[in-house]
Amino acid sequence: MAAGRSQGQDSGEGAAAVVARDVTMDFGTGKPAVDAVSFRLEQGRFLTILGPSGSGKTTLLRMIAGFDRPTRGQIMVGGKPVDAAPPHRRSVGMVFQKLALFPHMTAAENVAFPLKMRRFNPAGIAGRVRQFLDLVKLDGYGDRRVNALSGGQQQRVAIARALVFEPELLLLDEPLAALDRKLREEMQLEFRRIQHELGVTTINVTHDQREALVVSDEIIVMDGGRIQQQARPVALYREPANTFVAGFLGVSTFLQGVAAEGA
Numbered sequence: 720m721a722a723g724r725s726q727g728q729d730s731g732e733g734a735a736a737v738v739a740r741d742v743t744m745d746f747g748t749g750k751p752a753v754d755a756v757s758f759r760l761e762q763g764r765f766l767t768i769l770g771p772s773g774s775g776k777t778t779l780l781r782m783i784a785g786f787d788r789p790t791r792g793q794i795m796v797g798g799k800p801v802d803a804a805p806p807h808r809r810s811v812g813m814v815f816q817k818l819a820l821f822p823h824m825t826a827a828e829n830v831a832f833p834l835k836m837r838r839f840n841p842a843g844i845a846g847r848v849r850q851f852l853d854l855v856k857l858d859g860y861g862d863r864r865v866n867a868l869s870g871g872q873q874q875r876v877a878i879a880r881a882l883v884f885e886p887e888l889l890l891l892d893e894p895l896a897a898l899d900r901k902l903r904e905e906m907q908l909e910f911r912r913i914q915h916e917l918g919v920t921t922i923n924v925t926h927d928q929r930e931a932l933v934v935s936d937e938i939i940v941m942d943g944g945r946i947q948q949q950a951r952p953v954a955l956y957r958e959p960a961n962t963f964v965a966g967f968l969g970v971s972t973f974l975q976g977v978a979a980e981g982a
Contacts, residue, residue, distance in 0.1 A: 735798065736762045736888060736920035737783065742792035744778050752778045754944035755792070760922070760937070765914050767923045767931040770941035771967070776924045777892060779941070783922065784890050785809050797887050807836070812881030812919075813890040816897070818873055820865045820880075826852065826872075827861030830879045837884055851879040854913060871902050878913060889914070891923040895930070903927075907934050928968055932956065940964050 737760040744753040753775040760766050768776040781787045783794055785806035794801055801809050812833075820829050830848045839847070852861055855875035865873060874894060881889060891910065895903045911934045914921050925931055931938050932952045940947045940955070940963075948960035959965035 736760050736764070736796070737922070738793075738795040739779075739783075740793045740795075742779070742782060742789045742794060744775075744782060744787060745790040751775075751790070751944050753782070753789075756941075756944075756946055757792075758939060758946065758949055760920065762920055763918045764936045765911065765921045765923065765934060766937045766939065767925060767935040768939045768941060769925060769928065769931040769967075771926055774941040775944040776926075776941050780890055780892055780922065780924045783888075784811055784813055810887040811890060812884065812886035812888070813892065814874075814877045814881045814894040816893045818877045818894065820873060820877060822864070822866050825862050825864055826857060826868065826876045826879075829865060829876055830861075830883050833880060833884050839884070847883060848879075851883045852876075854882070854916070855879045855909070870898055871906060874898070874906050875909070878910070882913070882917065882919065885919075887920065889919045889921045891921065893924055893926070895925075895927075903930075910934060932968075940967065942967070 737758075739756055739758050742753060742756045743751050745751045756775075756779060768779060770776045778787060782789050783796070785801065785804060785808075789802060796809060796811070821832065824832070827845075827848050830851055831844050834844050834847065835841075848861065849858075852858060855878050857872060857875050857879070860868065860872065865876065868876065877894065895906050898906060907930050910921075910923070923931075923934065932955075935952055937949060937951055938955050939949045942963050948955060948964045950958070950960075955964070956968055959968060
């Protein structure tokens, strides 16, 4: 699926989890941070947006979350335009790079926070919190304060907090970047397990090629604010659309040549 292909204009669009149409973010620097990006993501899929620093991947994620509003274009979640909706009005859970947990709260209080903000029935909050702490394998850790937990356990609390209100969409903003390699690889598999178990549509942003290839149903590779390629992991690795994609994925052998007719 080569760069620049718009996937948001075919039939059945309302069934898609996310549709972006020519989305642009221009901060007035002379070059858009995100430049006319279009893609379509089906329900229940795990998409990774992969690219180097400055490629536009995090800006694109922030627009989907509602933290930034596109200069041009349209974003739809669950078949509905969300460009004018603030973050708290979108059915989106998010795990941030720095996690943004409340250090003065326990793990359970952190997970309960979005439920209280959304005015869930107080009688059901404790049970739901226990359910999602169990989902992330933190049963029995609810009374511990965040600063008493390990880095991996804090990651799990952040995941539970993002999922506890059962959002339509889960966004991951490089939440594993600060972890050591062993723990990062362990948590990559945990993200995938939880996503499979719940079936929640997920968009992950990373610059880690291995992570993208291991956890994703689909990968978008970005550079210079544009989509260079969107494809499934195996297809992306075997058939890179251009030299940037091939080089970024680590394909090290390049052959110069000219295609001969009839060859």
